[in-house]
Amino acid sequence: MSSQKKPAFGGQAVMEGVMFGGRYHTVTAIRRKDDSIDYFHLPRKSRPAFQKLKKIPFIRGIVALIESSANGTQHLNFSSERFDVMPEEDEKVQQEQKTSKLEMIFGIAAVGVLSFLFGKFVFTLIPLFLAESVRFIFPGNIEQILIEGFFKLILLLVYIYVISMTPLIKRVFQYHGAEHKVINTFENGLPLTVENVQSQSRLHYRCGSSFILFTVIVGMFVYLLVPVEPLSTRVLNRIALIPVVLGISFEVLQLTNRLRNVPILRYLGYPGLWLQLLTTKEPKDDQVEVAIASFNRMMELEKETESGLKKAALV
Known part of the structure; x- marks a missing residue:
């Protein structure tokens, strides 16, 4: 089976582990303090409205971001609460961290809003004001957009x-590299062994x-269409x-992925790959083992689930 016909699985790095998401499930595996591997599993909820929106170009990217953020937050919470705790201390820690469901919802919502506002302030407003501050050097509208x-x-x-x-983020970036290596190994049709994964x-x-990089590039072109x-x-x-x-950036990302095996057009995705030289690091073998464990459990x-659905359809 060619890589193009394989399911397009995704994932993300978490604290001392990796999350992988399939069509029906998301699974995280983390390395615990006692060197054991622990798992967290969330079935994907069926949302008919979301499924319809995910078929609409330019809308589907926003829906995918919302969905991945909602799932990713829960997996990140699991990893951050468990990775540096001995398994025998789980019950004690859970008792100390116990909170009402309502408090948890409001707490996560508050953090999400503050993170959103801070991120947009830093990466949207500050570049804008910096560009304005040098308008005397770059007075033209196009110049302003480019310098922004x-x-x-x-x-x-x-x-x-x-x-x-x-050190903490460096290890997360190593797990990010492990996640990519596992996906590349799977898409290239190789068995998921540590040796095969490390070769990818x-x-x-x-x-x-x-x-993220495409949002910067696409943004410059979109801003050319509105007043400065x-x-x-x-x-x-x-x-x-x-x-x-x-x-638009989501569609560009999908396009570059589809063109990655086309000799000349594959270079369209290179700027994003260059940025990954910063956001990924070469993982160690024990980190690759965790990534493989997560992917295998997800599979x-x-x-x-697929077997159960086929049996149900025959009834």
């Missing part, structure tokens, strides 16, 4: 580089890092166009 994109790219690269220097590239065309002056209009336009930029659950 330049500042946004510099902020992104500096931010990623700085956090990658911390840590870069992948469908990576969220590539998506006055400053208040420029700020409002940037905020209002966030869904548009996200939707087991996917096959069980």
